[in-house]
Amino acid sequence: MRHHGRTPRHTAHAEALRLVRVTKSYGTDDGGADRVTALDDITLSLPAGTFTAVMGPSGSGKSTLLHCAAGLDRPDSGVVAVDGEEMSGGPGPARSEAALTRFRRTRVGFVFQQYNLLPTLTVAQNTILPLKLAGRRVDRQRVERVLTDVGLGDRLGHRPDQLSGGQRQRVAIARALVTEPSVIFADEPTGALDTRSARDVLRLLQEAVRLHGRTVVMVTHDPVAASYADTVQFLADGRLAGQLTAPTVDAVAERLAHLGDNIPMGV
Numbered sequence: 001m002r003h004h005g006r007t008p009r010h011t012a013h014a015e016a017l018r019l020v021r022v023t024k025s026y027g028t029d030d031g032g033a034d035r036v037t038a039l040d041d042i043t044l045s046l047p048a049g050t051f052t053a054v055m056g057p058s059g060s061g062k063s064t065l066l067h068c069a070a071g072l073d074r075p076d077s078g079v080v081a082v083d084g085e086e087m088s089g090g091p092g093p094a095r096s097e098a099a100l101t102r103f104r105r106t107r108v109g110f111v112f113q114q115y116n117l118l119p120t121l122t123v124a125q126n127t128i129l130p131l132k133l134a135g136r137r138v139d140r141q142r143v144e145r146v147l148t149d150v151g152l153g154d155r156l157g158h159r160p161d162q163l164s165g166g167q168r169q170r171v172a173i174a175r176a177l178v179t180e181p182s183v184i185f186a187d188e189p190t191g192a193l194d195t196r197s198a199r200d201v202l203r204l205l206q207e208a209v210r211l212h213g214r215t216v217v218m219v220t221h222d223p224v225a226a227s228y229a230d231t232v233q234f235l236a237d238g239r240l241a242g243q244l245t246a247p248t249v250d251a252v253a254e255r256l257a258h259l260g261d262n263i264p265m266g267v
């Protein structure tokens with residue numbers, strides 16, 4: 001089976017994302033039975049210019065990992081750093097909400113399964129929203145270029161309900177790219193798409209990595225989607241459970257089927 005993710009263009013990698021001993025639990029603090037450990041001591045380092053897929057069974061902590069890594073949620077303990085700069089700390093001095101929001105707006109981009117576009121805004125207005133929210137200058141030509149790059153140069157004035165699912169997700173990718181973030185987090189970006197639209201979206205994420213040097217972290221259930229990544233990180237019960245480099249669809253499916261068996265770590 002063909003591997004869609006090729007070696008990234010850049011060879012000398014800085015570290016784009018680092019998690020050190022990150023833990024996160026939900027439920028009451030009294031140690032009661034309803035307490036769930038969603039992330040259990042996660043340490044992970046992702047070089048800049050790489051495409052990583054995160055996979056694991058339902059409830060294994062994928063979304064929690066993405067949200068903590070992206071600064072949408074705070075870990076209970078541990079450190080998250082983007083571009084070597086600490087985003088949120090456990091016991092140490094945590095950034096204020098406002099500072100965290102500013103940090104997110106400049107360093108990270110998001111792509112969600114359900115696109116999260118504002119229905120009353122046009123394609124162009126949705127795309128520039130992160131720049132406006134960050135109080136940054138809007139370079140109209142650049143916005144048009146980003147939208148042209150995702151194949152929507154002729155749709156600038158359309159509203160989301162005039163677009164297909166695949167086109168909406170491409171707007172979401174343009175919106176994630178427009179701020180030139182270091183890391184783009186994608187949560188099941190192809191979950192609602194047909195095969196062809198999914199492929200277009202995955203290729204755009206690959207291009208963001210190869211052509212623009214971004215770092216992409218994508219949660220997915222789909223071995224085909226994961227095969228576009230350079231590396232797959234597996235999660236089981238809130239812990240890292242090995243990785244696959246240059247993943248093929250078959251190898252990913254095989255590994256997923258055996259998650260929870262005693263697989264050697266880091267193979």
Ligand SMILES: Nc1ncnc2c1ncn2[C@@H]1O[C@H](COP(=O)(O)OP(=O)(O)OP(=O)(O)O)[C@@H](O)[C@H]1O
Pocket residue numbers: 026027036037038056057058059060061062063064065
């Ligand atoms: N807000 C919350 N309150 C309580 N428990 C939560 C909350 N969010 C997640 N959990 C629990 O934490 C664990 C990890 O959830 P998470 O959503 O990260 O898993 P996931 O791997 O993304 O699952 P899925 O593939 O089903 O989306 C699960 O046991 C879940 O029930």
